[in-house]
Amino acid sequence: MNPSTSSADSEAKNEICKVCDLVAHGVHFGVSSCRACAAFFRRTIVMSRTKKYKCRGGHSKCEVNTSDRYQCRLCRYNKCVTMGMTAENVQWNRDPFPENRKRKEHGSEKEEEMKKRPPSPPHALLTKPKRIVDVTMLSAKIQKILNDKKIAENPKLKNLNNLERLDHALREWRSKQKKEEDMEMISKLTIHEMFQMCEDQMLVIATWLAHCPFFQKLEPTERYRMFKVVWNVWRRFERVEMSVQMFGRRTPGRVMKFAMSEKFYVTPKLSIDISKITNWPLSAQFMGGLFRDSVRKLFEQTGVQLAYLEPSSMEMTYMLSQLSWQLAGQALQGKVMEIAEIQQEELADNLHHHYLQIKRRSNYAGRLVKLMSVVNIVKRLQIERKITIELANVFDFFNVELSDPDFFEG
Structure with a gap:
C-alpha cells in the first residue's frame, strides 16, 4: 500500500478537497484532498521546489480554489501545509510518469462486459x-x-x-x-x-x-x-x-x-x-x-x-x-x-x-x-x-x- 494515501477512501466520500474545493478522492498526506493537489504536494517536496516558489500576488494571500489553484504555487503549497499535509509520508524515488503501467487495449473492457451479458430479450429484436x-x-x-x-x-x-x-x-x-x-x-x-x-x-x-x-x-x-x-x-x-x-x-x-x-x-x-x-x-x-x-x-x-x-x-x-x-x-x-x-x-x-x-x-x-x-x-x-x-x-x-x-x- 502506498503510505502517502490512506486506505480509508470511504471517509472522504462526498467530501471536498481541503485545498482547492474540488471533489476529494481520498486522504492524502493526512488531508482529505483530490489527486491533483496530492500530486502537487508530493512533487513540491520531492523536487525541493519550496524555495523556488514566489507569490504571484506578492502578499502570500492568493485565493486557492477550483479556478485559481494553478495560478500561485506558493499559496497553494502554503494552504496544503495549513490544512495539515505532512511531508513525512511522501514517497521518494517514485517516477512521476511510470512508463510500465499495465493498460488494457482500447475497448477490451467493453468486449469482456459484452461477453458476460445475457442474450437480448425477444423484444429487442423489434428495434431497427x-x-x-x-x-x-x-x-x-x-x-x-x-x-x-x-x-x-x-x-x-x-x-x-x-x-x-x-x-x-x-x-x-x-x-x-x-x-x-x-x-x-x-x-x-x-x-x-x-x-x-x-x-x-x-x-x-x-x-x-x-x-x-x-x-x-x-x-x-x-x-x-x-x-x-x-x-x-x-x-x-x-x-x-x-x-x-x-x-x-x-x-x-x-x-x-x-x-x-x-x-x-x-x-x-x-x-x-x-x-x-x-x-x-x-x-x-x-x-x-x-x-x-x-x-x-x-x-x-x-x-x-x-x-x-x-x-x-x-x-x-x-x-x-x-x-x-x-x-x-x-x-x-x-x-x-x-x-x-x-x-x-x-x-x-x-x-x-x-x-x-x-x-x-x-x-x-x-x-x-x-x-x-x-x-x-x-x-x-x-x-x-x-x-x-x-x-x-x-x-x-x-x-x-x-x-x-x-x-x-x-
Missing part, C-alpha cells in the same frame, strides 16, 4: 438496427497528426515556450479567417455539411494539440482519448470568441452572426436538416435546437465578458489550454491528470512571463480571474450539453452510430 457511419479514415488522419513529433520539433518553435508554441498554432489557424465582407452566409445546413466543417476543424485542433510538448508525453492512445474529450468544446469556444471579435463588440450579448468556419457564417435563423440521422418526427426540432442553443448560451453567458476583456491571442490560447487540460484531466484521470497538473503550472509561468516581460504589466491578477471565470462558464455549459446528449441517447433519437462511438463524447 442502426446504420453505422464509418469514421475510420478520419480517425486515422487525426491520430497521424497527434503522433507527428515533427510538428513539435519545428525549427520555428525552437525558442518558444509552451504557451508561445500553442499561440503560434492558434495564429496560424486564425490567419486563414476571412473578413466579414468576404465570408458567405449559410441559411440552410445539412448534417453532412455540418460534419464536413467539423472534420476540417478537427484536423486544426489536432495540429494545435500536437504543438504542446506535454501532450507528447502522453501515450498515443491517451492523446487520442484527450482529443475526443476536448475537440468539440474547443471548437465552439474558439468560434464564439472569434465571432464576438468580428461581429459582437457593440452588442456582445446578442451576436447575430456566428463565424462557423473561416469562410462561412450563420445567423439565429439557420435551418439545420438532421433528418438523415433520426427517425423521430419531433427530434429534428429538439436536436436542431440543441446545436443552436449550445452556441447561443455561450454567446449569452460569455459574450459580454469577452467583448469587455478583448483577450489577446496569447490570452485566448491560455484559456483554450486551461479548458482543454482541465476537462481532459477530470475525464481521463491517471497519467493524463498528472501531466495536466504540470502543464497548467507551466502555462501559468508562461503567462506570468508574458505579462511581466512582454506587456510590462505586473498587476494582472484581476484580469486573470476574469479570464478564468469565462473558462469556468464554458466548462459548466459543456457539462449541461453532455447531459442533454445523454438524454437524447436514452430516448434513442439517433438512427446512426459511429464506428468510434465516443467520437463525439465531448
Whole structure:
C-alpha cells in the first residue's frame, strides 16, 4: 500500500478537497484532498521546489480554489501545509510518469462486459438496427497528426515556450479567417455539411494539440482519448470568441452572426436538416435546437465578458489550454491528470512571463480571474450539453452510430 494515501477512501466520500474545493478522492498526506493537489504536494517536496516558489500576488494571500489553484504555487503549497499535509509520508524515488503501467487495449473492457451479458430479450429484436457511419479514415488522419513529433520539433518553435508554441498554432489557424465582407452566409445546413466543417476543424485542433510538448508525453492512445474529450468544446469556444471579435463588440450579448468556419457564417435563423440521422418526427426540432442553443448560451453567458476583456491571442490560447487540460484531466484521470497538473503550472509561468516581460504589466491578477471565470462558464455549459446528449441517447433519437462511438463524447 502506498503510505502517502490512506486506505480509508470511504471517509472522504462526498467530501471536498481541503485545498482547492474540488471533489476529494481520498486522504492524502493526512488531508482529505483530490489527486491533483496530492500530486502537487508530493512533487513540491520531492523536487525541493519550496524555495523556488514566489507569490504571484506578492502578499502570500492568493485565493486557492477550483479556478485559481494553478495560478500561485506558493499559496497553494502554503494552504496544503495549513490544512495539515505532512511531508513525512511522501514517497521518494517514485517516477512521476511510470512508463510500465499495465493498460488494457482500447475497448477490451467493453468486449469482456459484452461477453458476460445475457442474450437480448425477444423484444429487442423489434428495434431497427442502426446504420453505422464509418469514421475510420478520419480517425486515422487525426491520430497521424497527434503522433507527428515533427510538428513539435519545428525549427520555428525552437525558442518558444509552451504557451508561445500553442499561440503560434492558434495564429496560424486564425490567419486563414476571412473578413466579414468576404465570408458567405449559410441559411440552410445539412448534417453532412455540418460534419464536413467539423472534420476540417478537427484536423486544426489536432495540429494545435500536437504543438504542446506535454501532450507528447502522453501515450498515443491517451492523446487520442484527450482529443475526443476536448475537440468539440474547443471548437465552439474558439468560434464564439472569434465571432464576438468580428461581429459582437457593440452588442456582445446578442451576436447575430456566428463565424462557423473561416469562410462561412450563420445567423439565429439557420435551418439545420438532421433528418438523415433520426427517425423521430419531433427530434429534428429538439436536436436542431440543441446545436443552436449550445452556441447561443455561450454567446449569452460569455459574450459580454469577452467583448469587455478583448483577450489577446496569447490570452485566448491560455484559456483554450486551461479548458482543454482541465476537462481532459477530470475525464481521463491517471497519467493524463498528472501531466495536466504540470502543464497548467507551466502555462501559468508562461503567462506570468508574458505579462511581466512582454506587456510590462505586473498587476494582472484581476484580469486573470476574469479570464478564468469565462473558462469556468464554458466548462459548466459543456457539462449541461453532455447531459442533454445523454438524454437524447436514452430516448434513442439517433438512427446512426459511429464506428468510434465516443467520437463525439465531448
